[in-house]
Amino acid sequence: MEDINGAPISFYGFExxxxxxxxxxxxxxxxxxxxxxxxxxxGTPVGDLTGVTGDIELNSRMELVKNKYSDLxxxxxxxxxxxxx
Numbered sequence: 602m603e604d605i606n607g608a609p610i611s612f613y614g615f616e617x618x619x620x621x622x623x624x625x626x627x628x629x630x631x632x633x634x635x636x637x638x639x640x641x642x643x644g645t646p647v648g649d650l651t652g653v654t655g656d657i658e659l660n661s662r663m664e665l666v667k668n669k670y671s672d673l674x675x676x677x678x679x680x681x682x683x684x685x686x
Contacts (some may be wrong), residue, residue, distance in 0.1 A: 602675055603661045604645075606631045614657040615645045621676065624658075637680050644676035 602610055608629030613619045621643035625682035630641045646653070652665050659666055661673070 602614040602641075603629075608632075608663040609660050611660045612643055614653050614655045614659060614681060615650055617656055619656075620645060621673075629634070634680075637682060639678065641678040641682055642676050643673045646670045646673060 606625040606626055606629030610623055610629070611623035611627060612621055612623045615621055624641065626639065631641075646669075649669070653659060653670070661667070664674070668670045
């Protein structure tokens with residue numbers, strides 16, 4: 602997803618109310634789609650989830666994420682037309 606976006610992706614931890622929810626596209630391509638608001642969620646990675654669960658903010662450039670979860674995949678995406686900022 603970072604390759605497509607062209608910028609880091611910020612998302613919440615897994616295994617809680619908003620698991621893997623992307624909350625910031627960090628001025629990447631997906632934050633600048635005119636007339637659309639792009640929302641997405643990452644699928645829960647397989648394996649040891651130490652340090653990536655609960656109400657925490659993560660970023661695709663964090664060492665923990667890069668080293669252990671380089672294969673994170675988009676699980677869902679939604680588009681909102683004419684969003685109100």
